[in-house]
Structures are given as structure tokens and as C-alpha cells.
Amino acid sequence: MEIIICPDVDSVGRVAAAKVAQVVADAGPQxxxxxxxxxxxxxxxxxxxxxxxxxxxxxxxxxxxxLDEYVGLPEGHPESYAAVVRRTVTEPxxxxxxxxxxxxxxxxxxxxxxxxxxxxxxxxxxxDVQVLGIGGNGHIxxxxxxxxxxxxxxxxxxxAATRAANARFFPRADDVPRHCLTQGLGTIMxxxxxxxxxxxxxxxxxxxxxxxxxxxxxxxGSLLQFHEHATIVVDEDAAVHLARADYYxxxxxxxxxxxxxxxxx
Numbered sequence: 001m002e003i004i005i006c007p008d009v010d011s012v013g014r015v016a017a018a019k020v021a022q023v024v025a026d027a028g029p030q031x032x033x034x035x036x037x038x039x040x041x042x043x044x045x046x047x048x049x050x051x052x053x054x055x056x057x058x059x060x061x062x063x064x065x066x067l068d069e070y071v072g073l074p075e076g077h078p079e080s081y082a083a084v085v086r087r088t089v090t091e092p093x094x095x096x097x098x099x100x101x102x103x104x105x106x107x108x109x110x111x112x113x114x115x116x117x118x119x120x121x122x123x124x125x126x127x128d129v130q131v132l133g134i135g136g137n138g139h140i141x142x143x144x145x146x147x148x149x150x151x152x153x154x155x156x157x158x159x160a161a162t163r164a165a166n167a168r169f170f171p172r173a174d175d176v177p178r179h180c181l182t183q184g185l186g187t188i189m190x191x192x193x194x195x196x197x198x199x200x201x202x203x204x205x206x207x208x209x210x211x212x213x214x215x216x217x218x219x220x221g222s223l224l225q226f227h228e229h230a231t232i233v234v235d236e237d238a239a240v241h242l243a244r245a246d247y248y249x250x251x252x253x254x255x256x257x258x259x260x261x262x263x264x265x
Contacts, residue, residue, distance in 0.1 A: 001230045003211055003248040005239045009199045013043025016131070016197045016233045018262035020048060021057050023129040023193045029061040031128045032121075034183070035100075036067045036141075037084045040133030040197050049092040059095050063124050065117075066102035067132070067141045068182035071155060075106055079169045103153065103181035114153040114181055121187070130191035134198050137161050138206045138219035142182035145218050151184030185223055194230040196221070201237040208241035 006012045024031040035041070051057035069081045077083065082102040090100045101120060107113035121127060132140050137159060143151065144159045157179055158166075167173040188194070198207050210221035211232060224230045239245050 001211065001225055001227070001232060002252075003239075003242070004231065004233045004252050005242075005245060005249055006233060006235050009043050009235055012197050012199055012233050012235050013045075013047045015262050016041075016044040016195050016231075017047035017051060019193075019195050019231050019233070020044065020129050020131065021051055022261040023195075024057065024059070024062065027128040027192075029058065031059075031062045032124050032126065033059075033062060033064040034067060034127040034130030034132075034188075034191055035064050035085060035089050036131050036133050037081050037088070038133045040199060040203075041131050042088060043199075044131060044195075044197055045088050045092060052093055059093050062095060062099065064089060064095060064100040065121055065124070065127060065183075066100075067130075067188075068180050069103040069105040070177040071105040071110060071179040071181060072177050073105060080105070103183075105181050110155050110181065114155065117153045117181070117183075118187065121183075127191040129193040129195060130188055132188070132194060132196040132221075134196060134203060134206050134210060134221045135162060136165065136202055136206055138209055138221045140185070140196070140221045140224075141188060142180045143185050143188075143220045145220060147185055147217060147220050149189075149217065149223050150186045152187050153181065153183050156180055156182050185220055189223065189227055192229065194224060194227050195233065196224065196230065197233050198238045199235045201240060203234075203238045204241045207232075207234055207238045208243075212243055 066081050066085050073080045090097050103117045104113040137145055142156050163176040166176050170176050209219040215222045215225050
């Protein structure tokens with residue numbers, strides 16, 4: 001697990017985008033991305049869009065799989081993750097919409113839809129780089145505390161804290177769906193690289209638990225301590241509770257040139 005502490009939100013997005021672009025370049029034009037929603041990865045997508053605009057990143061042949069989707073929102077709802085991914089990922093990154101998929105939260109058979117999504121990821125060759133955020137309670141994807149480390153894509157009930165955090169996207173708090181389809185922790189861990197971004201003091205406790213706490217289902221993100229290639233990019237506010245922050249800064253500044261993917265901060 002590599003921890004990179006950036007001075008601000010924009011720097012988090014720039015560094016994370018550079019890492020994603022490096023993995024895509026290594027994987028080739030048909031790279032497979034895993035994409036998260038929420039506010040955390042927006043700066044990353046904005047910087048990836050700049051790389052696309054500049055001609056240094058081409059995602060026209062790449063594929064993408066969204067982490068999750070609400071269950072029961074009508075097709076075309078502006079806050080469905082299919083719509084959010086289209087606005088924040090597919091269009092600005094100039095990806096082929098036919099190659100960007102989200103779980104089917106409106107399926108008549110939700111359990112089968114989950115199995116189908118797992119199969120689609122597997123048939124694509126697996127995810128080369130998974131972009132993640134982390135919830136204030138430590139969830140990644142919609143794997144709430146208590147989720148099985150071996151879990152695959154499935155239906156989950158959203159915690160009250162998660163629904164409250166997402167209420168800002170809906171007219172009323174009661175409009176936030178209670179269920180979702182989410183990639184499981186086992187699915188996420190299958191990605192060859194993971195890039196997790198977090199910003200703001202409201203994420204500081206979760207970041208510290210994920211990086212330096214015990215590996216426990218009480219903080220699902222802590223499972224990333226066992227991932228072979230996990231890059232954690234946070235701003236100063238989100239890093240405030242990290243006991244080894246000074247070492248993380250020193251380590252990043254002094255990386256061998258051959259390990260670098262971005263100008264050192």
C-alpha cells in the first residue's frame with residue numbers, strides 16, 4: 001500500500017489521474033477501468049479528461065465497469081449511477097458508451113443481475129485499475145461495515161449514515177434508495193491495481209482506520225492493506241490522523257525514478 005499525501009483536492013486528482021493513466025498505458029488500448037461515483041473521484045476524472053484532451057490518453061477502446069448502482073430508481077433518473085457515470089466518466093473521457101457498464105438496478109431478478117455483472121467483468125479479462133473513494137464509515141463501493149471480505153457483486157442495504165451522506169443529491173432524504181447492487185470486496189480485490197482517493201476532514205477517521213488500523217470488517221476499506229498494488233491518494237485534511245504521515249511524505253519524495261508516475265510534490 002502506497003500512501004501519497006497531497007496539499008489539496010486538485011493535487012489529489014492530478015496525482016491519481018497520473019497513476020490511472022500509467023496503468024492504462026501499461027495495459028494497452030483495451031484496458032479495463034473500474035469507476036466509482038460520489039464526489040471523491042471527480043477531480044481525478046477532470047484530470048483524466050485533460051489528458052484525453054491533450055492527446056496523451058486514449059480511452060476510445062477501453063472498457064469501464066461502475067462499482068455500484070441503486071436498486072429501483074427508474075431508468076434515466078439523473079441520480080442513477082448509470083447517468084452519473086455517463087456525465088462524469090463516459091462523455092468527458094470520450095469513451096464508447098457501449099463499453100461502459102453499470103449493474104442493472106432495475107432488473108426483475110436482482111440476484112441474477114449480480115451474477116451477470118460478475119460474469120461480464122470476468123469475460124472482459126478483469127479490471128486493470130479500480131478507482132475508489134471511501135465512505136465516512138469505511139465502506140468502499142457500497143460494502144458497508146460487516147461486509148464479507150470474500151463477497152462478490154450482490155444486493156446490499158445502505159446504512160443510515162450512507163443514505164444521509166447521499167441525501168444531498170436528492171430532493172428529499174426519503175428519496176434516497178435503501179438498496180443497491182455493488183461489487184463485493186472480493187470483486188474489488190481482484191482488480192490488478194487500485195487507486196483510492198479521499199479528501200476532507202470528514203474522511204480522516206476512515207482513512208486512518210483503512211491505512212493504519214487493524215484489518216477488520218468494521219472498516220471494509222482496511223482490506224486494501226492486503227492488496228498487492230493499492231495506491232492511496234489523500235489531501236492534508238484527510239491525512240490529519242495518520243500517525244506515520246511524515247514517513248509517507250518522505251517515502252514519496254524519495255521514490256526511485258523508475259518507480260515514478262508523477263512529478264514529486
